[in-house]
Amino acid sequence: MNLNSGRADNHHWRKVKNMLASATTFVSALLVIAPLALVFFHLLVNGASSVSWDFFTHLPKPVGEAGGGMVNAIVGSLQLLALASIIGIPIGVLGGVYLAEYGTARVNWMLRFVADVLNGVPSITWGVVVYGLVVLRFKGFSAYAGGLALGLIMIPLILRTTEEVILLVPNGYREAALALGVARWKTIVHIVMKTASKGIITGILLALARVGGETAPLLFTAFGNRFWNHNLNEPIAALPLQIFTYAISPYDDWHRQAWAGALVLVTGIFCVNVIVRVLTRQRTASIV
Amino acid sequence: MVNLLMANPDPTVVERVERPAEPPPTAEPVPPLTFEVKNLSIWYGQKRAINDVTLDVASNAVTAIIGPSGCGKSTFIRCLNRMHELVPKTRIEGRVLLQGEDLYSSAIDPAIVRRRVGMVFQKSNPFPTMSIGENVVIGLRLNGVRSQKFLNERLEKSLRMAALWDEVKDDLHKPGTSLSGGQQQRLCIARALAVQPEVLLMDEPCSALDPIATAKIEELIYELKSQYTIVTVTHNMQQAGRISDYTAFFYLGKLIEFGPTTKIFTNPSERQTEDYITGRFG
Numbered sequence: 001m002n003l004n005s006g007r008a009d010n011h012h013w014r015k016v017k018n019m020l021a022s023a024t025t026f027v028s029a030l031l032v033i034a035p036l037a038l039v040f041f042h043l044l045v046n047g048a049s050s051v052s053w054d055f056f057t058h059l060p061k062p063v064g065e066a067g068g069g070m071v072n073a074i075v076g077s078l079q080l081l082a083l084a085s086i087i088g089i090p091i092g093v094l095g096g097v098y099l100a101e102y103g104t105a106r107v108n109w110m111l112r113f114v115a116d117v118l119n120g121v122p123s124i125t126w127g128v129v130v131y132g133l134v135v136l137r138f139k140g141f142s143a144y145a146g147g148l149a150l151g152l153i154m155i156p157l158i159l160r161t162t163e164e165v166i167l168l169v170p171n172g173y174r175e176a177a178l179a180l181g182v183a184r185w186k187t188i189v190h191i192v193m194k195t196a197s198k199g200i201i202t203g204i205l206l207a208l209a210r211v212g213g214e215t216a217p218l219l220f221t222a223f224g225n226r227f228w229n230h231n232l233n234e235p236i237a238a239l240p241l242q243i244f245t246y247a248i249s250p251y252d253d254w255h256r257q258a259w260a261g262a263l264v265l266v267t268g269i270f271c272v273n274v275i276v277r278v279l280t281r282q283r284t285a286s287i288v
Numbered sequence: 289m290v291n292l293l294m295a296n297p298d299p300t301v302v303e304r305v306e307r308p309a310e311p312p313p314t315a316e317p318v319p320p321l322t323f324e325v326k327n328l329s330i331w332y333g334q335k336r337a338i339n340d341v342t343l344d345v346a347s348n349a350v351t352a353i354i355g356p357s358g359c360g361k362s363t364f365i366r367c368l369n370r371m372h373e374l375v376p377k378t379r380i381e382g383r384v385l386l387q388g389e390d391l392y393s394s395a396i397d398p399a400i401v402r403r404r405v406g407m408v409f410q411k412s413n414p415f416p417t418m419s420i421g422e423n424v425v426i427g428l429r430l431n432g433v434r435s436q437k438f439l440n441e442r443l444e445k446s447l448r449m450a451a452l453w454d455e456v457k458d459d460l461h462k463p464g465t466s467l468s469g470g471q472q473q474r475l476c477i478a479r480a481l482a483v484q485p486e487v488l489l490m491d492e493p494c495s496a497l498d499p500i501a502t503a504k505i506e507e508l509i510y511e512l513k514s515q516y517t518i519v520t521v522t523h524n525m526q527q528a529g530r531i532s533d534y535t536a537f538f539y540l541g542k543l544i545e546f547g548p549t550t551k552i553f554t555n556p557s558e559r560q561t562e563d564y565i566t567g568r569f570g
Contacts, residue, residue, distance in 0.1 A: 172413035176476070179371060180427030180483055181403025190430055194417050 043266055047259035055260055060226055060242075063251055070261050072228050076143070076237035080222060081208055083147025083232070088154025088211075089204055095155070096162025096200075101188050112163075118156040124216035126152050131220040143229070143236035146222025150211040157210060161203025165196040202276050209272040213265060215240035239265050319346040322487055322517040323368060328382035330363055332375060337363040339541040340382070345487075345534075350509060350518045352532035352549065354525065356564070360541040361521045365489050368519060369405035370398040386487075403431065406485035410492040412472035414464030414479070421460035423475055427483040442482050450478035451508050470501025477508065481516075488512065490520040494527065506531050525565060529553050537561045 054069045061068030095115075099108050130149040135141055169192050177187040193200065211217075215238075218224070223235035224245060239261055246258035323345035330338040338360045345351050345368075353361045366372040367384060370391060384391045391401050414423045424446050425439045433439060443460070447453040452474045456467070464475055473493060480488060490509070494502040509518055509531050522528050528535055528549065535552040537545045537560070545552060545561040556562045563569055 170413070172409060172411055173415060175371065175374065175407075175409060176413045176415070176479070177426075177430070178374065178399075179369065179402050179407035179409075180430070180479065181399045181401075182427065182430040183399050186430045190426075191415060195415070197417075 039266065043259065043263040046256070047261075047263035050256040050260035051263055055257075055264070059228065060257070061253075063254070066253055068257070070237075070239065070242055070257065070264075072225065073237040073239045073242035073261065074264070076222070076225070076229070077212065077239040079143060079232070079236060080146050080150055080218070080238055081212055083143060084150035084154055084211055085204075085208070087148060087151030088158055088207065092155045092158025092207070093162050093200060093204075095159040096203075097166060097188060097193065099159065099163040100166035101192070112160070115156040115159050119160070122216070123153060123214050124219070127217035127220050130217070135221060140233070141221060141223035141235040143222055143232040143234070146218045146236060146238065147232075149217035149221045150214060153211050153214065153217065154207040157207040158203050161206065162196075162200050165199025165203065166192060168199065169195045198279050202279050205272050205276050205279075209269045209276075212272075213240055213269055215244050219244075319349065321345065322347045322387065323519075324383075324385040324388075325368075326383045326385070328364075328367065328380070328384060330360075330367055330372065330381075331379040332363075333377045337541055338367070341538075341543045343536055343543055343546055345517060345519055347517050348513055348515070349533040350513050350520060350531050351534040351536065352528035353519065353521045353536050353538060354523075354528050354564075355538035355544075356569070357523075359538040361538050362491055364538065365491055365519055365521050366407075368487070368489055369402045369407055371402070371407060373398060403483055404485055405487040405489060406480035406483065407489040407491065408473070408476050408480055408493050410495055412469060412476050412496070414467070414472050414475050416463065416465050418464055419461045420456050420464050420467070420475060423464040424478050424482050427479060431483065446478040446482040449481050449512065450474045451504065451511075452478055468501070470497050470504060473497060473501070473505060474508065477505075481512075485516070487517045487519065490518065492521050492523060495523060502527070525567075537564060539564070 052069075054067055055071075056069060056074065057071055058067070058069035059072055060070065095111070099111055103111065126149045130145050130152070134145040134148060138145075173191050173195060174187055177191040178184070182191075218238050218241050222238050222241065224241040225235045225237040227237075229236045243258045243261040243265065246254040246261065249255070321344045323343075325341055325343045325345070328338055328341045329336060341364065353365060355361050363372055367380065368386075368391075372378055380392060386401070386404065390396070414420075415426065418426060421443055424443050425433075428439060428442060444453060444457075447456065452471060455471060456462075456475075459466075464472065467475060473496075477488075477493075494505050497505065506527065509520065512518060513533075520532070532549045534547065535549045536543055537552065537556075537558075539560055545556055545558045547557075552561060553565060556565065
């Protein structure tokens, strides 16, 4: 029968198309994972041998001397992240709360648009802006300037994630609290933000992971430092900056240190992302 | 008359203020009134949701609001504690008096109104971050009550009144969301009772529950009316007949008929009421 054979052909061709589509998506998925795997593999091969106890406890050695570590850069990075958090977390979280709970439609549309544009601004631009606003005015590179640049990058990131998770909180909880005669701001702080707290923390951690690896905004702000610096008004070392400086140097010792630094940095960011995963898994299981 | 809403400006004082006895204004015995709604109209933007409603809510009685979907039942009940104001662009005309005071007078804080007029919603909504116990006392806590002894007393009292104490007394630390649907709704009732309101508004409190859980809530409503004035919205005609003393039938934002439940159900004056109750439309 013509009809039947036609159907069989059709069926066969459909199966082939189906397999082709599956194969294409599978290869694409592999291509997505491949860079991460390659980066990790490369970092492990080149950097693992130089990551030692000394790396976390010693200052950089002068050129030509083997060994030494990046303790000043690791601590410097943490200091910069702390400074950035002081600026980025309150403004970002409160701005996100405003967007989700208070703002009118038109203001919100504008704020969202601006935040999205800011999220797309290349990070070196922030470095230049802070250089112009702070470094030139106060005549010097400083940890404050570096922290400010990173904080400014964090603000729109945290703002948008906070807004999104707060909008996920069902309206019934707001109504229930307001119907108990609870003031609006108390409802927002004690009910809405508490319900969305894991999501807000997730957003903050992701923003920290993102700026923790930023180099460009620190080039003209924190500037980097080969020694301990306990004065936030002075240039300060940061892990990404140190990696940059060491990687473009002509010395093999420094190259090895740069690989080790990169491995430590990527591992740190990876850990933050794992924490985020754990937090969000619990969140979807129980609450929002 | 003393302005009760204003007389209680201290948010830490949640104790109920004693109501002055209302002298009967006429010779004929009139049941004491909790709400007097006068020529009330409500707009959402351009849409008129409530159209010139005048209605009195008797104290310590159950008043049921019935009517087809979209007839303004929920809007009406929400304007009794100013919850409808959460929707932007609402406009109100007419007056709502609670114990003789205008709820919409500019001097009155909606939060204080809501503390006096509690509400239970269609979908049970215990706070997911809190335990059963925390859920019950959160209203008191956020209104400034610090005394743990007082909170514990009120916790037990409210759960007992909501007929939930025996079921949860050993699990007060468990999350409120771990309870069954009917228990969650009774937890929400306990939460509303804990701040000691004078009135309890219920917006279709049983519509998401199975018949057994519904029967429990109905029994509870019957018991609560000795201490509270209750206004409930329901889609279920039999329920209105079972639990209410007065019934108001709304249609397209208008109050078609209002009266004692027995009269509305056995001998309605309006043709529309009869058609709706007998199931000819709605």
